[in-house]
Amino acid sequence: MSTPQRPDLTRQLSTTSGDFDTSNPPEVRKYLRTYGLTPPNVESFEVQAQRCLKLLAMKTTPIEKFQYLTHLRATNVHLFYRLLSENVKELTPLIYTPTVGEACVRWSEIFTQPEGLYLSWHDKGNLRQILDNWPHDVEITVLTDGSRILGLGDLGVNGMGIPIGKLALYTACAGIRPDATLPLTVDLGTGNKALREDPLYMGSRRPKVTAEEEREFLDELMAALTDKWPSIVIQFEDWKNPFPSLERYQNTYTMFNDDVQGTGAVIVGGFINAVKASGIPAKDHRAVFLGAGSAGVGVAKQIVEFFIKEGLTEEEARRKFYFFDSNGLVTLDRGDKLAEHKVYFARDDNNGRQYQSLSRLIDFVRPTILMGLSTIGGAFNHDILTKMAKLNDKPIIFPLSNPSSKSECTFEEAVRATDGRVLFASGSPFPSLEHNGKYLTPGQGNNMYVFPGIGLGAILSKAVSVTQDMIYASAESLSTSLNKNEVADGWLYPDIRRIREVSVIVTRGVIRAAQQNGVDRVPELRTLSDAQLDAYIKEHMYDPFNERENVGDEVAQLLATASGIGNAKDFTNGYTNGHAAHL
Numbered sequence: 001m002s003t004p005q006r007p008d009l010t011r012q013l014s015t016t017s018g019d020f021d022t023s024n025p026p027e028v029r030k031y032l033r034t035y036g037l038t039p040p041n042v043e044s045f046e047v048q049a050q051r052c053l054k055l056l057a058m059k060t061t062p063i064e065k066f067q068y069l070t071h072l073r074a075t076n077v078h079l080f081y082r083l084l085s086e087n088v089k090e091l092t093p094l095i096y097t098p099t100v101g102e103a104c105v106r107w108s109e110i111f112t113q114p115e116g117l118y119l120s121w122h123d124k125g126n127l128r129q130i131l132d133n134w135p136h137d138v139e140i141t142v143l144t145d146g147s148r149i150l151g152l153g154d155l156g157v158n159g160m161g162i163p164i165g166k167l168a169l170y171t172a173c174a175g176i177r178p179d180a181t182l183p184l185t186v187d188l189g190t191g192n193k194a195l196r197e198d199p200l201y202m203g204s205r206r207p208k209v210t211a212e213e214e215r216e217f218l219d220e221l222m223a224a225l226t227d228k229w230p231s232i233v234i235q236f237e238d239w240k241n242p243f244p245s246l247e248r249y250q251n252t253y254t255m256f257n258d259d260v261q262g263t264g265a266v267i268v269g270g271f272i273n274a275v276k277a278s279g280i281p282a283k284d285h286r287a288v289f290l291g292a293g294s295a296g297v298g299v300a301k302q303i304v305e306f307f308i309k310e311g312l313t314e315e316e317a318r319r320k321f322y323f324f325d326s327n328g329l330v331t332l333d334r335g336d337k338l339a340e341h342k343v344y345f346a347r348d349d350n351n352g353r354q355y356q357s358l359s360r361l362i363d364f365v366r367p368t369i370l371m372g373l374s375t376i377g378g379a380f381n382h383d384i385l386t387k388m389a390k391l392n393d394k395p396i397i398f399p400l401s402n403p404s405s406k407s408e409c410t411f412e413e414a415v416r417a418t419d420g421r422v423l424f425a426s427g428s429p430f431p432s433l434e435h436n437g438k439y440l441t442p443g444q445g446n447n448m449y450v451f452p453g454i455g456l457g458a459i460l461s462k463a464v465s466v467t468q469d470m471i472y473a474s475a476e477s478l479s480t481s482l483n484k485n486e487v488a489d490g491w492l493y494p495d496i497r498r499i500r501e502v503s504v505i506v507t508r509g510v511i512r513a514a515q516q517n518g519v520d521r522v523p524e525l526r527t528l529s530d531a532q533l534d535a536y537i538k539e540h541m542y543d544p545f546n547e548r549e550n551v552g553d554e555v556a557q558l559l560a561t562a563s564g565i566g567n568a569k570d571f572t573n574g575y576t577n578g579h580a581a582h583l
């Protein structure tokens with residue numbers, strides 16, 4: 001019996017595809033044996049992009065557009081990234097929040113092809129072996145268990161859309177090679193009963209494993225990943241309870257949690273600019289947070305760090321925060337057992353008073369800052385917004401929950417209620433609008449401004465761990481990345497269309513912090529000036545406009561030199577002979 005042939009996964013797994021790229025010149029088509037299989041014209045990117053954008057416009061719903069872009073990535077990865085990098089503002093909402101939220105909800109319905117790796121509880125004991133099935137060398141993975149997908153709850157393995165979307169942004173925003181990324185979803189069961197009963201659901205039907213079982217599984221997985229790819233960077237994403245793994249692995253592996261640390265950094269980055277714009281010194285701010293989960297606490301902890309750098313003591317900084325969760329104001333005497341991560345910010349100065357209404361808490365605290373990380377769409381209603389407008393000249397209001405349906409308010413609602421004075425950032429994008437003859441653009445406080453640079457910085461410096469200083473450096477670097485026009489227009493975040501430039505600045509900050517902490521493993525980078533380091537970073541970024549990796553060295557060489565024509569002929573002969581033999 002002959003040995004079963006392994007399917008050509010490198011082609012199927014959407015990372016080196018492009019065989020039918022209509023920009024391939026004849027020599028490449030011959031080499032790939034696709035000559036004659038695509039129409040004869042060799043097309044420019046401009047023509048290809050025109051067709052793609054027309055096709056996209058023909059799709060009427062966001063999910064159809066998502067599916068089209070998924071198909072494009074699977075069939076022509078470089079064209080997909082050319083299109084994405086040229087249209088990042090328009091396309092990001094279709095491959096990331098908000099559309100990726102709907103895609104995850106409907107994942108088992110719309111699934112057509114493998115795009116990542118799924119590991120299940122019953123694979124325990126064999127994880128290292130299964131990693132060998134992945135056909136590429138990996139530099140970075142995004143790892144979820146699907147248990148808190150955006151603000152949409154536990155979606156089990158349907159959460160795979162998130163690692164895929166985040167890693168597409170790693171490639172588009174920070175130029176990490178697409179074939180060096182691994183979307184990874186672990187199926188440790190799901191607490192979502194409706195999913196378990198859905199015949200189309202593609203995960204296991206078991207309930208969620210215990211915390212102890214999860215730890216055992218992750219211990220094995222972390223060891224397996226680093227055994228297989230020793231310098232791998234591991235980003236945890238959208239875990240319902242991300243704190244135990246962060247604490248357990250952050251000093252022993254090159255890992256970080258994007259929802260706790262990336263979100264903290266991106267919000268501090270915009271917050272530094274918002275504090276400047278508010279005209280109120282750090283010591284006089286007071287913050288109300290709706291939502292005391294991983295993101296809320298992650299953000300507040302990093303703002304504490306910022307306040308300390310602004311001259312406050314840790315105690316003064318900590319006491320500026322009032323958290324409101326599903327049981328009201330988080331206090332030490334509330335009568336329930338507080339989750340460990342909430343204790344640091346729990347109030348002890350409420351004199352026995354419990355606040356069950358956000359509106360009343362705002363009257364009591366008179367905050368300058370209102371943050372939403374609650375998953376409760378519309379929670380910042382007109383009453384709340386007008387209160388913030390009365391209390392402040394320039395209220396800082398950040399409704400950060402994703403996707404858009406979970407945003408605590410819209411940009412328009414915040415602008416109208418504050419007569420355009422709001423300093424605003426939301427997790428998902430909102431359109432610009434006109435108010436009193438002024439054109440106002442909302443900030444997008446989304447960790448996509450920092451995680452690509454954190455990842456690339458860790459990869460290029462070969463950091464042994466991702467330190468808190470590296471995370472904080474990403475925030476500071478982001479805050480300095482705005483250009484003159486953006487500053488003059490009062491923006492809190494740079495234009496997303498400049499994200500690759502911004503990622504270079506963030507990456508440099510992350511690498512410098514790694515060097516200061518002594519966790520880097522590329523000593524040559526230490527002696528580079530900032531300009532030299534920027535050049536080094538850019539040189540190492542994947543550029544989809546400069547890619548013909550699938551054609552092989554021989555043809556690349558032919559294409560690169562006019563004198564290659566002779567070789568091309570030889571090669572064409574070889575191709576013809578080979579093909580004849582094949583036929």
Ligand SMILES: NC(=O)C1=CN([C@@H]2O[C@H](COP(=O)(O)OP(=O)(O)OC[C@H]3O[C@@H](n4cnc5c(N)ncnc54)[C@H](OP(=O)(O)O)[C@@H]3O)[C@@H](O)[C@H]2O)C=CC1
Binds near residue numbers: 151263324376
């Ligand atoms: N903009 C960005 O870059 C990011 C945005 N996010 C978004 O932040 C949101 C929260 O994420 P995360 O912190 O990880 O989620 P969690 O589930 O950990 O936390 C949600 C928090 O909201 C609270 N909450 C739920 N319902 C209510 C309610 N009715 N009234 C008041 N509080 C309520 C919960 O209270 P309790 O603790 O009592 O259950 C909990 O504290 C998500 O929508 C996510 O998409 C997350 C990361 C990045």
Ligand SMILES: CC(=O)C(=O)O
Binds near residue numbers: 150427447
């Ligand atoms: C943006 C993100 O990481 C989240 O909403 O979970």
Ligand SMILES: [Mg+2]
Binds near residue numbers: 150237238258259
């Ligand atoms: Mg997330």
